[in-house]
Amino acid sequence: MMRKIEVSPADKPAAIEPGPAPMLQWIDIEQLVVDDSYQRGLQRSNWTAIRRIANGFLWSRFSPVFVAPIEGGKFAIIDGQHRTHAAAICGFEQVPCQVVQMDRQEQAASFATVNGAVTKVTLWNIFKAALTAGAEWAVACDKVCRDADCRLMTSNAPTDAKKAGEIFAIALVRDPVQAGHGASVTLALSGVRRSEFGQDAEAYNNEILKPLIAAVCDRPWLAKAGVDLAPFMDEFDIWAALDRAADFAKRKRREGASGISRYDIAAAEIGEGLDRAFPQRMALPKIGAAA
Template structure:
């Protein structure tokens, strides 16, 4: 459909600002039709179509210079449009950082691949989904977010050594690779670089 025929109903749609604006910018920068789900729209007055789902994708496509986007048309009155918007955007299962990281590794995303290499060097297994501590094995962790932040803040060498402080010692017990432990070890090693030798 022509982007010019698509409209946003402000009575139930949110404006694009803050995080939404950043999301549009990211989609435009990394634009790829393979990642573009059809926009869900419904006919409204004046030959236009209200966007129920896909406002950010559509805006990004327009920024890149496209004049049309693939759409799925549903027949719905105003209340049903709002209900569909709520169901599509509000009733979703959020993705965990663990699942997103695992998908990033398979997709060969540079940051995810680098984190996977760091963990492999330290004999750490990043879990792909939550596992209770009593069911984890030594060297496993759910602390993907902490590992990513420590990699950014302290660098690969410090992070590998911090992880090895657990995996290559008698401390290698299930649950020991918590976010708190990883961050604390990185901070100590940053302040005592001679301990990294």
């Protein structure tokens, strides 16, 4: 879906003094579009930033908009939609642009690369762009979740709008997948998804999944054996384990201990529960084998 640069006349500042214009190639804002398949949507915080740029608009602070030509004589914005919206608010019809020939996949990859180090671009934005670009890590993370009948989300949502099976913690999945524990992540998520416990969206928050995934990844034989974790999730009181872990961490900090993570403590208790429910079967030595 492509959307035009649209602004409200009511947002235009009372006075605009942009300073001298740079000597660059200019493109009509009317010809610039935003590809929502990889670009971030504009939320309230984004519009606050856009209005702030417009209220203090100066060409000396306006870097060229990074664009790529697409069909229909339009140009897709790779980087600079905030600046472009601000220029439109101020009433400018053109902005200076850096034009680079690239296909849509490369556009998404460029967006991820250009914006990866910018703090206002979230990991959801980066994952969305990387997935569109077919980046190996993003495709692998997406598959690991889909194999568990879950979905790794490309944007955040209000708590009351979240649904069971939706995973919002990108790094929680990405890090173990990149470490080679994709099967364990799928096993953990699948166990939650198919349990009664997992019918509630709250079962997929960071508090639950972080220690659970860590405990399962520490026991790779669970994934190799293809165990069913759904009964375990219904029988093991993970909320009580989290409460005990939080209380223990607080007590240790009061005693002067630093670096105590409630997630690590919770993962250890969940791991003990997994060991009891699924004892690892050690390979017996062959008869006649040398001692």
